[in-house]
Amino acid sequence: MSHAEVWVIAAAAVFGIGLYSLLIASHLLRQLIAIKVMGSAIFLVLVVAAGPIDGALDGLPKALVLTGIVIAISAIAFALALLVRLAEVTGSTSLEDEADDDR
Amino acid sequence: MIAEALAGLVFLPLLAACAVAVVPKRAVGVFVWSGLLPLPALLLPLTEAVWREGLVRLAVAGFASPLGIEWRVDALALVVLWLNALIAVFVGLYAARDYPPGSARGGRFWALWLLLTSAMNALLLSADLFNLFVTLELVTLAAIGLLVIDGKPAALRAAMRYLLLALLGSLFYLLGVALIYGQAGTLDLYQAGERLGPGLLPVTALVLMTMGLLVKSAIFPLHGWLPAAHGNAPGPVSAVLSAMVVKVSVYLIWRLWLWLAADWQPAWALPLLGLLGAGAILYGSVLAFLQVRLKMMVAYSTVAQLGYLMLLFPLLGPLGYSAASYHLLSHGLAKAAMFLAVSNILAVMGTDRLDRLAGADRRLPLDTLTLALAGVSILGLPPSGGFVSKWLMLQAAWAIDGWLWLAVILAGGLLAAAYLFRPLAVLCARPATAQAADDGSPPSATGLHWSGVVALLLALGALAAGLAPAPVLALLERGLPPGILP
Known part of the structure; x- marks a missing residue:
């Protein structure tokens, strides 16, 4: 097995773990963490799939992953703020016990 | 000149957004309007250049691709840029009533509004797959920020669901980008x-990216988050969410399939994408008809109308392309007008439940008119943009003997008539017994407020x-995607 294949399999496993937790979790915090884990798997793919071209190391994927991490952090921070507000206003940390919103 | 105009489209609203966040309250208005009002003027030289050359390219900061990011404006991008500028300015004028630029909550609203405008302009200009991911995230975050600006519980729940699905969609898109870059x-x-x-x-990469984007654009059967989000957002926010x-x-999605994958799009997938559109039209229309709240009806109408945009794929050709692009434009104007009118009705009547709106046209003649005129375009009666598209x-379906698509388009029109005539009939109803709504009181002052005029102007635009339609259609014909011959 080549070096790249190991990493791709690892990425697939991490992605699967994230997806599984996303599907079984009902607490929004757990769902957000699951999405974050899936995101990490994709960053791994991004670094590996781009790989060294013709023996020369390509710096661009690393720059992309760095940008991606910054974006993921901002998005998760925003989601956490939203979650805190949601818990304050509705007293619920899950979307499953949703009431009918008809006025 | 062109380079300055392009940069202005992105950086003017962006700088204004930053300024709005830090300047004292009384100066906010100046920055808001100097960030929004010049946008149509910036598009004029660009329109002239695209009309002349068909395609305008700019390597940002002089770094050519593959190292740098390239901006490209063709006819389709230009049409959507115009729609974005019009929506940002007109709906912005309307929003200035609900969120006065000098007030405490106005500051937050306008920073996000300008950021959203800037992000969408950047998305429309960009020709770089990763840059598109970044702008898409900016659009989503700014849009969800606007959605929860009033902090209503229903809006918060809808926003949380929207955000989770949007993040998931972004992951799929990014995975596709990684595979494309690796290849x-x-x-x-390009x-x-x-x-x-x-x-x-x-093809796997294309499918992954498309799946992510289908979630974000709420195409049936991934539309679940849209009605609650668009139906519970503040009025002007609903308008920009649905229109843009x-x-x-x-x-x-069009860019990926018709430009990126112009030569290698999997032919088997085109009818499948069309079937998603057909499902959206039929399902969205029926559910729009079943709603008890006017605003939810308009939100489900968006689910249905988005379906027409997916019919581009089975009807691929110059006619189908013009039709779908024109639909994007006319639906944007009509739906924005409709949400603004509904928002006025909700504000004045205190409810948007259809069973409590009888006789509302007496108090809100202007908004009822706007709703009716926008409805004309949504259901595609002449003379309206919706009719043209x-x-x-x-015609495109006829030309390829696509009877299924023909039937879906016609059925969609009939269903739209059904769900749009119902609220109009209620609004104009004269209850037999004398009720508060029908006591002969003069039209209320709110009903004739200038914000109502803004909504009417958008409906008249549709x-x-x-x-x-001739100039826009001629422009679109000059920028047909590769592989589509006139």
Whole structure:
């Protein structure tokens, strides 16, 4: 097995773990963490799939992953703020016990 | 000149957004309007250049692709840029009533509004797959920030669901980008398209990116988050969400299939994408008819109307392309007008439950008129932009003997008539017994507020789009996607 294949399999496993937790979790915090884990798997793919071209190391994927991490952090921070507000206003940390919103 | 105009489209609202966040309250208004009002003026030289050359390219900061990011404006991008500028300015004028730029909550609203405008302009200009991911995230975050600006519990729940699905959609898109980069060694949408060919990996990447974008654009059966989000957002936010935010994701799907994968799009998938559209039209229309709240009805109408944008794929050709692009434009104007009118009705009547709105036209003549005129365009009656696009779409379906698509387009029109006439009949109803709503009181002052005029202007714009479609259609014909011959 080549070096790249190991990493791709690892990425697939991490992605699967994230997806599984996303599907079984009902607490929004757990769902957000699951999405974050899936995101990490994709960053791994991004670094590996781009790989060294013709023996020369390509710096661009690393720059992309760095940008991606910054974006993921901002998005998760925003989601956490939203979650805190949601818990304050509705007293619920899950979307499953949703009431009918008809006025 | 062109370079300055392009940069202005992105950086003027962006700088204004930053300024709004830090300047004292009394100065906010100046920055808001100096960030929004010049946008149409910036588009004028660009329109002239695209009309002359068909395509305007700019390597940002002088760094050419593959290292730098390239901006490209063709006819389709230009049409959507115009729609974005019009929506940002007109709906912005309306929003200035609900969120006065000098007030405490106004500051937050306008920073996000300007950021959203800037992000959508950047998305429409960009030709770089990763840059598109970044702008897409900015659009989503700004849009969801606006959605929860009032902190209503229903809006918070809808926003949380929207955010989770949007984040998931972004992941799928990003995974596709990673695969494309691994294959093509470039992120430039057009260069990557040329370097790739039909094969398992490129098609997998295309499908992954499309799945992510289908979630973000709420195409049936992934529309679940949209009605609650668009139906519970503040009025002007609903308008921009329905008119622009979901459209830019569909726009990106078009870019991927008709430009990136122009030579290697899997032919088997085109009817499948069309079937998603057909499902959206039928399901969205029926559910729009079943709603008890006016605003939810308009939100489900968006689910249905987005379906027409997906019919581009089975009807691929110059006619289908013009039809779908024109539909994007006319639906944007009409739906924005409709949400603004409904928002006025909700504000004045205190409810948007259809069973409590009887006789509302007495108090809100202007908004009832706006609702009716926008409805004309949504259901595709002449003379309106909606008529032009649906007529072209019918012709495209006729030309390829696509009877299924023909039937879906016609059924969609009839269903739209059903769900749009119902609220109009209620609004104009005269209850037999004397009720508070029908006591002969004069039209209320709110009903004739200038914000109502703004909504009416947008509805009239959708109608005008049906009277003079020739220039836009001619422009679109100059920028047909590769592989589509006139």
